[in-house]
Amino acid sequence: MTNSNRGFLQALWDFFCSLKLAISLLILLAATSIIGTIIPQGQLRPEYLQTISQAKLKLYSTLGFFDMYHSWWFMLLLYLFTVNIVACSIKRLPRVWKIISEPTLVMTDSFEKSLALTHDFKPGGDAATLRDKMVAFLKAEFAAPVVTEHDGEYHLFAQKAPYSRLGVYVVHLSIVIIFIGALIGSFFGFKGFVNITEGGSVSAVQTFSGQRINLGFSVKCDDFKATFYDTGAPKEFRSVLTVTDNGRVVIDKRPVIVNDPLTYKGITFYQSSYGQAEEGGLFHFTVRDRKGGAPVKISAGYGEKKPLPDGSMMQVLEATQEVSQFVPQFNGPAARIEVTPKGGQPLAFIVFRNFPNFDEQRGGAQIFTYDGSDEKMYTGLQVAKDPGVWVVWTGCFMMVLGCCMAFFMSHKRIWVRVRKGHVTIGGGASKNPAGFQILFDELVDKLKKQ
């Protein structure tokens, strides 16, 4: 390798090890992330497209702003960030490891000067007795010391929580692990959706990227129900699902609600939406004449024109299982119907199943009651398979653990030297010097009282 080559590699290495790069990347990632929260992501709505100019649209899509978090430059930032974390850790870890694994056991005079806290006193007695006394003292009050004999002097070293120095690196590693988990998920997992009509079943789902995935088993929706509070706010969306694998029912009529998904063979089904199935469905009404006479039952499908006894025609315009979202004073199923008298103008109005007498107030010649429908609902399920998710959780757990080690624990060290009747005690901590000073002063106080 030529000198200039080595120089370049060294410069590159130094660049990736620098803390300045880390700070710059963190701030750059924070600043650029804002773009994607302001500009709509993914599928663009026509209303949005109308509000921006062609030039802007072209610029934004060239820069990848519409799928910002997957754009090449944002990915590049994340990869740089990862390389930076790894390089920084590799550079600093050996030094930290040396502090942990090969502690300074002997407090020389020059080392003593480098310590923030020292105390010297002369208790009297021979060296061996003093040494034993100090060992017992440290063991009882701080931590069991290592004793070294050096030039006729005794040196004691005791420490607490040396591994807390690794906390930072645990956090760094956890970020890399989370990224690995995310990659595993994106390569070996999928995210998709499926709609199942009540009574129907599916054995394949559509991914968000447009692929069709065969599940290898089938999922049937036995029933779907949406319930609402009096205010019209949704209370619960509940699908009852049955899973059949190889002709055998493996999960029978399991209710699935939001926050309680169903998992089978690593594939999880989440309640996410619902709606009225397009096909089939009949709406049932009873019609009676205001002047009296026997009521007549009528059933009609969507948009189907049905003749009434008096010769007028009726049809169902729309219907809902829960009207309180639209008309808060009422609840339960409702239908909006249109009645066209013979040779007259069509008239549209709403009938409510839970309020059978309501239509009397309309004052029409005929009084309608809505008896409900046997139309079908469909349940909308998100489907996800993510084998990387446990890797991500492991990373998250490590991150919290590492943060606690890094922020709330401190590597505390105490040295004691016994020399010619003198006992010198010195100490230092990797964090919170003020807190350590209190501990150190207490130790010295106790020692003097002995």
Added chain:
Amino acid sequence: MTSSMMFNIATFSYLVSMLIFFAFLATKVKGVGLAGSLASYFGFIVHTTAIVLRWKESYDIGHGHAPLSNLYESVTFFAWTIILIFGIIDLKYKYRVVGAFVVPFALFGMAWAQLGLSSGIEPLVPALQSNWLLYHVITCFLGYAAFAVACGLSIMYLIKAGQEGSADSTAQAGGVISMFPSIKVLDDLNYKAIMVGFPLLTLGIITGAAWANYAWGTYWSWDPKETWSLIVWFVYAAFLHARITRGWVGKRAAILSIVGFAATIFCYLGVNLVLSGLHSYGGR
């Protein structure tokens, strides 16, 4: 007594506490500072009772959920966590004057909740019906509160450092500002508050991700709220790393801490009020 009456008493206590702290700044009488702390502690106790009572009230109505579900409840809880973190710092470090810069955050939150937000106890929509609500909200807001305290400390730092920078004005402004802890202490406390807030925010993001994964199968979807929480995380991660290099202590650290809190507030409120997304409670 109803919870909303007790929330009002707590708000009033924080107002009194803030005014006493301002008087403390002006008079420098120790007893006045103590009175300021005591007023905020009294408010805190009433506030705590109010939250518990509201929890009970929601069970009495039949909705039965922790009072953390809508904007009113979250703002009052945020104010509670700010006073909690202030109380810990006050008891541990005894820098009373910090209250003059932290209690106003809680007061502002409470006043806004009492005057501007709907305080009805609403039932939970399906997505919120989960124990994760509790874990997620508590961790996030404790983190936010630590950042609020750090922001107050940073403002004090900038005032004090600015005044020390212009030596000629000492005679004039020295009175109030001489009460402040030294800039070294302010810088250190700022760092400590963020040191507490950062792991809590991390935990808050993780519990949110776990909840999202459990509710709809995606632990991360770059939803605006998620993205903003990550932005906040990046800013404070930058702050913590900046502490290691020499050029970034003091003024620059204080500014970064204030920027971080501004991002936190945007993450909490701005995203709901300005942008749309999964956490849409603020829009209503």
